[in-house]
Amino acid sequence: MTIRATQLAVFYATSSRILRRKVIPDNDAQLALHQPGPGESRLLMPLDRPYGDEECRAMIAAATGVTPPSGRCCVVDDTGKVTGVCNADPALDTHPAGRLVASDIAGPGDSYAVTAIRQLPVAAPTAPLGCYLVPAGSHRVGDLLPGRAEAGLEPP
Numbered sequence: 264m265t266i267r268a269t270q271l272a273v274f275y276a277t278s279s280r281i282l283r284r285k286v287i288p289d290n291d292a293q294l295a296l297h298q299p300g301p302g303e304s305r306l307l308m309p310l311d312r313p314y315g316d317e318e319c320r321a322m323i324a325a326a327t328g329v330t331p332p333s334g335r336c337c338v339v340d341d342t343g344k345v346t347g348v349c350n351a352d353p354a355l356d357t358h359p360a361g362r363l364v365a366s367d368i369a370g371p372g373d374s375y376a377v378t379a380i381r382q383l384p385v386a387a388p389t390a391p392l393g394c395y396l397v398p399a400g401s402h403r404v405g406d407l408l409p410g411r412a413e414a415g416l417e418p419p
Contacts, residue, residue, distance in 0.1 A: 268334060271288070273285055276354065276355055283303060336353060339363075339375040346361060
């Protein structure tokens with residue numbers, strides 16, 4: 264008689280803590296066959312407790328001290344348009360239809376915008392490059408994006 268599994272393996276991205284996958288074996292001996300891939304870590308979780316995505320994310324948070332992000336990403340094509348959404352980690356995954364950008368709200372038809380970089384004196388603090396998603400139809404080419412540019416100044 265085969266002993267049934269008592270645990271499942273929960274895999275998450277080591278750096279971002281994004282939930283990657285869950286493996287429920289037929290028996291506990293099969294857990295040894297399921298090891299983390301590059302950039303991943305593994306936790307074992309009892310099968311007699313709930314193991315939905317929220318419960319797995321809570322377990323990752325308890326083990327790492329970091330609340331995992333959702334893992335929801337947009338697929339952005341070469342023109343900057345969002346063509347789809349998926350669950351992924353942009354640092355570990357690729358998508359054949361374009362670049363992966365983490366976002367909990369953007370969807371197909373939205374645009375991915377990159378803010379302009381201004382030349383600053385060497386002694387001045389450097390402002391980081393900002394990238395964010397903009398809802399479709401909310402801007403035209405050449406528009407200043409609200410909240411991301413200084414009022415009344417055009418990007419260089």
